[in-house]
Amino acid sequence: GESVGLHLPTLSVQEGDNSIINCAYSNSASDYFIWYKQESGKGPQFIIDIRSNMDKRQGQRVTVLLNKTVKHLSLQIAATQPGDSAVYFCAQPQGSSNTGKLIFGQGTTLQVKP
C-alpha cells in the first residue's frame, strides 16, 4: 500500500543552526506534497507545499526539496528558532487531486536548544 515515512523520529538542533527533516514516499501517482507543523496541543499547520514539476520551492526560512528519482523530500529550516520546536509531518494526497485524503508520515519532533 501507499506509505509516507520519515527517517528520524527526533531531531535536536542548536538555535541558529539549520535543520533538515527528511521524508520518503512510495506513491508516485500523487504529484503534490505538503509539509505541516504541529505544535503541542494544536492542529497541523500548513508550512509549504511542492508539486512534482518542481525540484525546489522556497518560503520564508523554509525550503522544500523533492527528489523524484529516489522518492524523497526534505524540509530545510534556516536559522532555527525556539518557536520552530514542533512535530513536522510530510503528507501526500492519495491520487492526483489535492482534494483526496491526506496520507501523513509518522512525524519528526524538532527540538531547538537555546
Added chain:
Amino acid sequence: EPEVTQTPSHQVTQMGQEVILRCVPISNHLYFYWYRQILGQKVEFLVSFYNNEISEKSEIFDDQFSVERPDGSNFTLKIRSTKLEDSAMYFCASNRGAGLQETQYFGPGTRLLVL
C-alpha cells in the same frame, strides 16, 4: 486570516455515550474532512465530504460514525456509541477544491477522552 474552528476543545464522555464534534470550515471552502490522531501517533484520515455527501471514508469510519453539514457553516462528526479506543484528537480540515493550488487547512482539534 480565515481559519477552521472546532468546538469543544475538550470532551470527556462515558463509554457508550454519543458525542458530536463540531467544526466551522473556512467559508469559501467546498471540501471538508475529519481526521483523528491517537496520542503519539500520526494523523489518520476518517472521512471526506463534498456536495453534501461522503466522498470517501476509511476503515475506521464504521457505522458508529456519521457526518453532517446541517447548515451553511457547520460540519459535524457524530460518534453514536463511543468506545475506549475512540479516545483521540479529532481534527476537521477544509479545502477550496480540485485544480487549485491549495492544501487542506486544519482546525485546532477536539480532544476526546472516553472513560
